[in-house]
Amino acid sequence: MKTMRIVQAFALASFLLQAPAALAQKVEPGAFNHDFLLTSVRVAGPLDTGNLDPASPAWRGKWAAAPVTRVNLMWKITANVNVEIFKLMGAGAARMLDVQSVNDGTDIAFRYSFADATQSDTIADVPLFHDAAALSVPFGVADSPFFTGCDAGPVQFDMIHMGNPCNDPTAFQCCPVGMLFWRADKGTPNAPGRTPATVPGPSESEVITGNSPGSVHEVAETDADIVHTWQSFAAKRWTVVVVRPIVSPPPLEPPEGATVICREGIVGTAPLPPGTLCTPVGNLPNLVPGATYQIVFANWDGGQQERNGHKFIGQWGDLVVR
Amino acid sequence: MAIIQKQVRMVFDLNKCIGCQTCTMACKTAYTDRMPGQLYMWWNNVESQPGRGYPRNYEKLGGGFDPKTGLVDIGSPLPSINADYGAPWEYNYGQVMPTEFPVAPTDPLLPVGTQVPPNPVAQLVPSPDPAGPNAYAMNWDEDVGKGTMPNAYYFYLPRICNHCTKPGCMAACPRQAPYKREEDGIVLIDQERCEGYRFCNVGCPYKKPFFNPDIKKSQKCIFCYPRLNPKTGADPKASFCFTQCVGRIRFLGFWKDPAVHADAQAFNARYNVNRLIDGSWVDGVNPNPAMGVALRLHPEWGTEPNLFYVPPLSPPQFNTANALTNMPRIPVGFLAGLFGDNAAQTVGQRTDRVKSILAILQAEFAKGEDASGLPVSPLVRILAARKEYGGPGESARLQPFQ
Numbered sequence: 161m162k163t164m165r166i167v168q169a170f171a172l173a174s175f176l177l178q179a180p181a182a183l184a185q186k187v188e189p190g191a192f193n194h195d196f197l198l199t200s201v202r203v204a205g206p207l208d209t210g211n212l213d214p215a216s217p218a219w220r221g222k223w224a225a226a227p228v229t230r231v232n233l234m235w236k237i238t239a240n241v242n243v244e245i246f247k248l249m250g251a252g253a254a255r256m257l258d259v260q261s262v263n264d265g266t267d268i269a270f271r272y273s274f275a276d277a278t279q280s281d282t283i284a285d286v287p288l289f290h291d292a293a294a295l296s297v298p299f300g301v302a303d304s305p306f307f308t309g310c311d312a313g314p315v316q317f318d319m320i321h322m323g324n325p326c327n328d329p330t331a332f333q334c335c336p337v338g339m340l341f342w343r344a345d346k347g348t349p350n351a352p353g354r355t356p357a358t359v360p361g362p363s364e365s366e367v368i369t370g371n372s373p374g375s376v377h378e379v380a381e382t383d384a385d386i387v388h389t390w391q392s393f394a395a396k397r398w399t400v401v402v403v404r405p406i407v408s409p410p411p412l413e414p415p416e417g418a419t420v421i422c423r424e425g426i427v428g429t430a431p432l433p434p435g436t437l438c439t440p441v442g443n444l445p446n447l448v449p450g451a452t453y454q455i456v457f458a459n460w461d462g463g464q465q466e467r468n469g470h471k472f473i474g475q476w477g478d479l480v481v482r
Numbered sequence: 483m484a485i486i487q488k489q490v491r492m493v494f495d496l497n498k499c500i501g502c503q504t505c506t507m508a509c510k511t512a513y514t515d516r517m518p519g520q521l522y523m524w525w526n527n528v529e530s531q532p533g534r535g536y537p538r539n540y541e542k543l544g545g546g547f548d549p550k551t552g553l554v555d556i557g558s559p560l561p562s563i564n565a566d567y568g569a570p571w572e573y574n575y576g577q578v579m580p581t582e583f584p585v586a587p588t589d590p591l592l593p594v595g596t597q598v599p600p601n602p603v604a605q606l607v608p609s610p611d612p613a614g615p616n617a618y619a620m621n622w623d624e625d626v627g628k629g630t631m632p633n634a635y636y637f638y639l640p641r642i643c644n645h646c647t648k649p650g651c652m653a654a655c656p657r658q659a660p661y662k663r664e665e666d667g668i669v670l671i672d673q674e675r676c677e678g679y680r681f682c683n684v685g686c687p688y689k690k691p692f693f694n695p696d697i698k699k700s701q702k703c704i705f706c707y708p709r710l711n712p713k714t715g716a717d718p719k720a721s722f723c724f725t726q727c728v729g730r731i732r733f734l735g736f737w738k739d740p741a742v743h744a745d746a747q748a749f750n751a752r753y754n755v756n757r758l759i760d761g762s763w764v765d766g767v768n769p770n771p772a773m774g775v776a777l778r779l780h781p782e783w784g785t786e787p788n789l790f791y792v793p794p795l796s797p798p799q800f801n802t803a804n805a806l807t808n809m810p811r812i813p814v815g816f817l818a819g820l821f822g823d824n825a826a827q828t829v830g831q832r833t834d835r836v837k838s839i840l841a842i843l844q845a846e847f848a849k850g851e852d853a854s855g856l857p858v859s860p861l862v863r864i865l866a867a868r869k870e871y872g873g874p875g876e877s878a879r880l881q882p883f884q
Contacts, residue, residue, distance in 0.1 A: 283678070283695045283698060284695055285562050285563050285564070285695060286560045286561060286562060286563055286567075286680065286683065286692075286693045286695065287559065287560035287561070287562055288695075345698065366677060467679070467680075468679065468681070
């Protein structure tokens with residue numbers, strides 16, 4: 161009897177663990193057959209979000225356990241022109257991100273590193289821009305290698321310009337993506353008058369829902385509460401660590417007229433019609449262990465005047481969360 | 483989009499602007515003279531036309547809406563603070579104002595014992611160099627104008643945010659940080675939502691949002707909304723740049739869209755701005771578009787600005803025999819290139835409208851004064867008003883709160 165109860169409890173726990181993944185996006189590894197495979201290695205927790213320095217004792221061993229995946233990035237225009245050209249040129253792409261990921265079942269961490277000739281971490285004039293990088297995971301399944309959600313709404317890669325018709329609520333029809341957008345200028349400031357502008361230390365990432373105005377749902381937490389970021393520039397190379405919860409914080413009750421995104425694929429306006437099956441997503445797609453997700457990276461070199469749609473992007477890859 | 487209950491509207495009479503920049507300084511001292519990153523900003527500026535404007539050559543940068551696709555143009559380059567807006571000047575006071583000066587050694591032109599600053603470092607030098615490549619300012623082309631004597635011409639063009647009905651900044655921003663207030667249509671930038679992407683700077687063809695590099699957010703004219711809607715219970719007041727205007731050129735009022743509000747016509751008739759724009763000054767009630775005397779700046783950019791201008795009259799030109807002609811010194815074609823009623827007008831229609839307005843102004847001013855000294859023309863009564871507020875029948879210049 162006791163055994164039975166344990167089995168039942170295990171089955172229930174298993175169901176609870178699996179259910180969110182099923183509602184989100186659970187696909188077996190390899191199903192997407194995408195450009196790269198990034199494995200998030202399960203490590204002993206908890207992850208130290210108070211000090212994300214990869215060289216710190218709490219993190220050194222964890223990153224050593226995670227394989228490095230090289231992600232090729234290409235100039236967006238080139239990449240959009242022809243998928244085949246992108247693939248052919250991928251090996252010789254001008255930029256590469258070296259990416260790792262670990263998780264402890266509660267939080268998931270990404271560490272990416274990339275070369276950059278200039279440390280653009282300050283904005284001294286209107287036309288000057290900062291270095292930046294982003295990772296995106298769709299809330300649903302992207303059915304196009306380059307565009308998020310649906311071919312009729314190719315907006316995700318044009319981040320940050322999601323402009324027309326995305327400011328038209330009636331055009332909010334495609335699967336949005338959850339994006340973590342790191343900016344070098346949000347790093348830890350150096351002492352006044354000293355260069356460079358930032359020193360290795362905590363930074364910030366914006367939580368953005370692509371194909372929408374910023375994040376969609378009103379939540380109790382700020383971006384800084386949800387996502388922890390660290391940055392460092394050394395030897396002409398950026399290293400960025402981003403840690404976010406596996407499961408998105410739940411949204412607050414949406415006010416009337418707010419956009420509601422449901423894990424069931426419904427995108428509507430609050431209040432939804434009575435009886436609508438809707439599990440409101442938060443502002444982040446869940447990344448539940450045991451599932452595979454689509455993921456993509458982008459990079460902006462501020463020193464090259466890159467911003468918004470002017471950027472380097474990769475193709476969709478598979479993120480396997482162990 | 484939420485329904486705008488009423489839209490703030492402005493008319494600037496360019497015939498009365500003397501380019502004194504009092505409006506500019508009223509705005510500057512109220513809002514942008516202390517926060518880091520704001521010193522280069524002039525939410526209100528007065529530029530000379532013809533001229534390059536502020537920021538430099540803004541009319542050629544882009545933004546606004548494509549008339550064919552209706553999409554906002556985000557291809558505009560971003561102006562630079564030093565080269566295009568004009569950095570605030572600084573001086574080498576530390577070098578020129580030492581506490582002790584050496585005695586001039588042997589200068590025969592100076593009295594014996596005269597103390598002089600060390601030479602050459604003790605010259606007062608502005609930075610950036612006013613003769614250098616980065617020299618520019620809010621009204622760098624002041625009084626330069628065009629034409630040759632005796633037919634040289636220029637006029638002043640005061641500019642603030644147009645608080646457009648269809649703002650380019652709003653359409654361009656992916657974070658929807660710019661928004662229109664429902665109660666009066668004032669366009670503001672939500673400083674919480676703004677992340678400094680600078681799309682508003684790109685999308686606005688008038689370049690009236692300004693990026694603050696110190697706080698990494700864009701900022702702009704707020705139309706002194708705390709004065710319009712004081713929370714203290716005090717009487718509402720018009721914006722600083724309106725109340726401080728020495729030339730009394732600025733008219734403020736509200737407009738309701740007749741397609742949305744049933745009481746629009748009666749409401750609109752209460753405000754002199756609408757009378758000047760829609761021509762209802764003729765009988766005080768009924769719109770008469772052909773008699774409207776205020777036009778939008780570059781309506782072809784498609785943002786439906788809510789700042790209108792009464793185009794400037796100018797003296798007649800001299801011909802080659804030095805005799806006066808009946809041609810205005812400011813070419814009508816130049817004015818038509820700046821001003822129009824709406825985006826759909828052709829160049830020819832705009833030219834006709836400018837000609838018509840100049841003729842109306844001349845004719846109405848020629849009617850002179852009555853026995854009591856008041857202008858005979860109801861149009862001139864409005865344009866010449868000196869009172870800030872006034873009731874029905876009075877020639878009020880500012881009527882924001884009726």
